[in-house]
Amino acid sequence: KKKKNPNRNPPGPRGLPLVGNLFQFDSSKPIAYLQQLNREYGPLVYLNHASTPTLVISSTKLVKQILKSHDSSFCTRPPVLGQQKLSYDGSDMAFSPYNAHWKDTRKMCVLHLFSPKQVLSFRPIREAQVGRMMEKVSAAAGASKAANMSEIAMSMASNIICGVAFGRTYDDEEYEKKKLDRMVLEAQALMVSFYFSDHFPALGWVDKVSGLLGRLDRNFKEMDGFYQQLIEEHLDPAAPKREREDIIDLMIQLKRQKPESITLDHIKALLMNIFVAGTDTAAAVVVWTMTALMLRPTVMKKTQMQIRQAMGKNKGTIDEDDIGKLPYLKAVVLESLRLYPPAPLLYRTPVNPGYSLDIDGYEIKPGSHLIINGWAIARDPETWENPDEFVPERFLMNDDGGGVKEYVEFEMIPFGGGRRGCPGMGMGLVSVELALANLLYSFDWSLPQSPDAAAAAAVIDCEALPGLTMHKKNPLLLRPAHYLPPSSAIM
Numbered sequence: 001k002k003k004k005n006p007n008r009n010p011p012g013p014r015g016l017p018l019v020g021n022l023f024q025f026d027s028s029k030p031i032a033y034l035q036q037l038n039r040e041y042g043p044l045v046y047l048n049h050a051s052t053p054t055l056v057i058s059s060t061k062l063v064k065q066i067l068k069s070h071d072s073s074f075c076t077r078p079p080v081l082g083q084q085k086l087s088y089d090g091s092d093m094a095f096s097p098y099n100a101h102w103k104d105t106r107k108m109c110v111l112h113l114f115s116p117k118q119v120l121s122f123r124p125i126r127e128a129q130v131g132r133m134m135e136k137v138s139a140a141a142g143a144s145k146a147a148n149m150s151e152i153a154m155s156m157a158s159n160i161i162c163g164v165a166f167g168r169t170y171d172d173e174e175y176e177k178k179k180l181d182r183m184v185l186e187a188q189a190l191m192v193s194f195y196f197s198d199h200f201p202a203l204g205w206v207d208k209v210s211g212l213l214g215r216l217d218r219n220f221k222e223m224d225g226f227y228q229q230l231i232e233e234h235l236d237p238a239a240p241k242r243e244r245e246d247i248i249d250l251m252i253q254l255k256r257q258k259p260e261s262i263t264l265d266h267i268k269a270l271l272m273n274i275f276v277a278g279t280d281t282a283a284a285v286v287v288w289t290m291t292a293l294m295l296r297p298t299v300m301k302k303t304q305m306q307i308r309q310a311m312g313k314n315k316g317t318i319d320e321d322d323i324g325k326l327p328y329l330k331a332v333v334l335e336s337l338r339l340y341p342p343a344p345l346l347y348r349t350p351v352n353p354g355y356s357l358d359i360d361g362y363e364i365k366p367g368s369h370l371i372i373n374g375w376a377i378a379r380d381p382e383t384w385e386n387p388d389e390f391v392p393e394r395f396l397m398n399d400d401g402g403g404v405k406e407y408v409e410f411e412m413i414p415f416g417g418g419r420r421g422c423p424g425m426g427m428g429l430v431s432v433e434l435a436l437a438n439l440l441y442s443f444d445w446s447l448p449q450s451p452d453a454a455a456a457a458a459v460i461d462c463e464a465l466p467g468l469t470m471h472k473k474n475p476l477l478l479r480p481a482h483y484l485p486p487s488s489a490i491m
């Protein structure tokens with residue numbers, strides 16, 4: 001085994017005394033910052049975040065070492081104050097440390113909540129919400145107006161999750177819905193905020209004085225009240241019967257079977273995960289895929305042609321049974337997930353704080369935090385031919401379609417990997433494919449006319465907002481035109 005620098009850290013930028021590289025990390029543009037480091041120092045970069053050694057990993061070869069060979073040692077999350085508070089101190093799955101609770105919760109979710117059978121049982125919710133989305137787009141087309149696809153995709157994804165999680169959907173203008181959206185957005189921002197307490201425990205008071213802890217507390221109480229009310233409604237024997245079982249019903253049944261291991265806080269924390277991890281990831285995939293296609297008219301044409309040929313002119317609405325007949329669309333979604341992963345950074349730290357690891361000849365110190373840069377990994381030139389080009393064909397079995405190849409594990413990681421990989425992948429993918437199939441089948445798309453060239457360019461630029469999920473910064477405003485007469489295009 002080669003030992004390049006047994007006693008030295010991997011390469012990285014010089015830091016300042018005490019704070020190290022902490023304040024060099026540009027959290028408003030994390031991907032651009034990490035890409036710059038990758039270019040300058042290679043696929044393994046060392047950063048000193050106050051006293052925490054932080055490693056940035058940007059190649060398939062290295063990510064395999066972590067998520068495959070050393071997964072059991074690196075499947076816990078670094079503790080972050082905002083995430084701990086909003087997850088009821090790790091009573092959830094996504095931010096829980098790797099422990100017996102996480103193992104039980106993960107098993108329960110995989111077996112009962114996100115199983116293929118359960119995902120299938122939510123199919124009517126997805127199809128109904130995609131239908132509502134199509135009505136909105138159709139109204140914009142009828143009025144020859146631009147549709148705000150960022151808002152429309154978010155509303156669809158959020159209504160699917162509300163239906164799945166607690167059996168309710170909302171109108172966009174409803175007060176409750178606006179309140180929920182605001183709370184979830186605030187929670188997401190608080191989860192990635194910078195807390196002095198995380199890096200300099202002695203300066204924890206700064207978080208209090210700055211008002212951050214107050215905001216965190218208020219958001220927690222608001223969200224907690226919302227979950228509490230939902231659970232009470234589900235427990236109320238006089239409540240009207242719901243059409244189908246939702247996640248809260250399933251959790252209540254599981255709690256009855258195992259009252260000692262499932263508490264109300266566990267149910268609430270898991271609801272938080274489903275809102276935070278399931279809503280805007282799916283919306284972001286729809287928006288980035290439409291953006292990618294608008295930037296590449298030839299691929300857009302080919303995708304629409306393949307869908308329209310496979311579905312014929314009288315399909316009306318594409319349903320989930322049809323998706324298997326659309327290999328090119330599936331390849332487009334995979335290529336979009338490769339180049340625009342909505343959650344591009346994965347976070348890990350050793351399960352055992354004393355654990356040290358040798359990566360690529362460097363000894364990684366105990367207690368290090370790892371940032372796995374999925375954005376760079378999916379562009380690794382050692383793995384991909386023309387990595388920066390959008391080529392859906394790379395996922396097809398052959399030139400005539402003939403089926404879609406699965407991507408090779410760790411060559412791209414849009415759903416993460418190893419034990420902490422996304423358990424909602426099946427549910428997320430099917431919603432995204434159904435939405436895109438319908439949008440591309442029924443409408444032709446163009447950019448809104450704008451006298452302002454900069455505003456017009458922003459519509460399909462690729463600037464992203466910072467956060468756990470990478471959203472397009474400028475809303476995607478597109479003009480839809482009915483490809484078929486409206487009566488046959490809409491259910």
Ligand code: HEM
Pocket residue numbers: 093094095106273274277278279281282285342343344346347413414415416417418419420421422423424425427428429432
């Ligand atoms: C297309 C949509 C989605 C994408 C791209 C996505 C992506 C991801 C990624 C990158 C991770 C981190 C994995 C890791 O650290 O290795 C993750 C974790 C997770 N996702 Fe998803 N996700 C999607 C949809 C969903 C949905 C619909 C749900 C639930 C309804 C969900 C629930 C979760 C949970 C609970 C975790 C945490 C798992 C753990 O820490 O054990 N996701 N997802």
